[in-house]
Amino acid sequence: SVDLSNHNAIASGPGDKDNSAFELEQELDGHQRWVWDCAFSADSAYLVTACSDHYARLWELSSKQVIRQYNGHHRGAVCVALNDYSETR
Numbered sequence: 001s002v003d004l005s006n007h008n009a010i011a012s013g014p015g016d017k018d019n020s021a022f023e024l025e026q027e028l029d030g031h032q033r034w035v036w037d038c039a040f041s042a043d044s045a046y047l048v049t050a051c052s053d054h055y056a057r058l059w060e061l062s063s064k065q066v067i068r069q070y071n072g073h074h075r076g077a078v079c080v081a082l083n084d085y086s087e088t089r
Contacts, residue, residue, distance in 0.1 A: 037078060
């Protein structure tokens with residue numbers, strides 16, 4: 001899985017073999033199995049990941065920490081999406 005942020009960063013899972021064109025800036029450790037999907041927040045401050053370990057995780061990129069873990073999936077979490085509701089309505 002791959003996602004491009006608004007700040008020209010790319011998130012890539014370990015199964016993406018051809019990432020030689022990019023410079024690794026940081027690595028997030030936490031999932032125990034394959035990451036199937038990922039998505040940046042609109043401000044690129046967060047990344048959400050979906051994994052075959054049955055969890056989706058919300059990462060704060062500045063601290064490289066999981067700030068929320070979503071469990072309860074009976075099988076692996078396979079896709080994620082974020083919606084930006086930061087605008088005043």
